[in-house]
Amino acid sequence: MLAMLSIFAWNNWEQTAITGRVNPVDGANSAWAIGGRDSATSNIVNGNFSFSLKPGIYKVVVDGIEPYKDAVLENISVKEGQTVDVGEIMLQRTLIKKR
Numbered sequence: 001m002l003a004m005l006s007i008f009a010w011n012n013w014e015q016t017a018i019t020g021r022v023n024p025v026d027g028a029n030s031a032w033a034i035g036g037r038d039s040a041t042s043n044i045v046n047g048n049f050s051f052s053l054k055p056g057i058y059k060v061v062v063d064g065i066e067p068y069k070d071a072v073l074e075n076i077s078v079k080e081g082q083t084v085d086v087g088e089i090m091l092q093r094t095l096i097k098k099r
Contacts, residue, residue, distance in 0.1 A: 016053055029063065
């Protein structure tokens with residue numbers, strides 16, 4: 001009986017996640033999702049990132065590599081069993097002042 005319940009629970013489990021992409025693909029190595037007392041980190045591979053999370057409202061921070069700025073997305077709401085794709089995040093270049 002316990003084995004049947006475990007199989008049933010496994011089959012009905014849906015992932016709760018945030019996914020996205022950065023452009024240019026080499027503009028960042030990592031990203032964070034921060035929400036309430038929960039946080040997660042993701043390596044960015046080929047421009048893609050993904051977080052498995054609890055339901056809640058999150059801020060996503062993409063850590064830009066020079067000459068690119070960090071990017072921040074606010075108020076991303078994720079419900080149980082939902083995957084939210086934030087789409088493509090275009091990283092902006094830092095302005096370098098000439099002297």
